[in-house]
Structure formats: C-alpha cells, structure tokens
Amino acid sequence: MSETGPVPRRESPWGLPEGEKREPKAHRCNDRAEELCSQACFEGNPFKTVPGPFKLFWKCMRSNSREEPTEPYTYLQIDPSQREVKLE
Template identity: 75%
Template structure:
C-alpha cells in the first residue's frame, strides 16, 4: 500500500531539477497505531498488541505485511494481492 507523503516547503525553497516523490514506508500506519495506543488508557495494556503487529510488519518482506486490523486507527487493514495465474 503506497500513499503520498506531503512535501514541506523549505525556507530556501525547492531546488531546481527533478526530484523523486517521497513515499510513506509500508509500516507507517502500524507505527502510527502504536503511537495512538500510547495515549489510550494504560500503556502497559494498550501498547503490546499494536507493537507486535508493527514488529511483524517491519520484519516481513514487502507484500507479506500482517493483515490483522488496526487497534486504534480507523483504517482498513492492508490486503494481500493474490498472484494472478494465467
């Protein structure tokens, strides 16, 4: 799952020339879920679940991220694309 990352203006402006567009890391949403968990009640109870999913995501290969739903984010869980057989 790839989504755009907003570009920030620098005090020096944007330099000339072609620039690659920044892309969000594939586990950014899992990291954000961990951050939300830190502020929901007792962190000792709310953080372990999201941190396990974040750790699994970071250790997985691209395309093999965990598909379990997020704990606190209101986003659809990532879906795996099945390989097309012809």
C-alpha cells in the same frame, strides 16, 4: 491515517539537486506506527495497550514488501487485508 500518495517536500536551504524529481513516499507500515504512537500510547494503561500494536508494528517492519501482517488494527478503523499499498 497515512495516504499512499507522495509526501510533500519541505523547503530546504540547499534546494534540490538538478534533475531531482523524486518525491518521498509514505512507508508501508505508517498505519501501524500511527496506531502505536497516536492511539495505543494514550489509551489507558500503556503497559496493557502498547504491547499488541507494538508487536504488529514490529512484525510489519521486519516483513518483506507485500507480506505485511493482516491482523486487524486494534484502534484504527482500517481493514488491513483490503488496504492497497502502491510501491513503484
């Protein structure tokens, strides 16, 4: 499951611009994407297991920040109403 903390940077042959201190952060819909890609696609018949998680992932991506869907996950054991996403 995704963390809400910073995502580690990879080494780049160009390095970082001077004064660049920002760190990439996990997207607010990462858990929905994880459920879709790593669970629903591989649980039995994808024609039956993918549509529900895909609809929730798409709904999350189209929503505004802090208005993500609160419907329960199909495969992940996470309570979306209790999940706290910290955006700066």
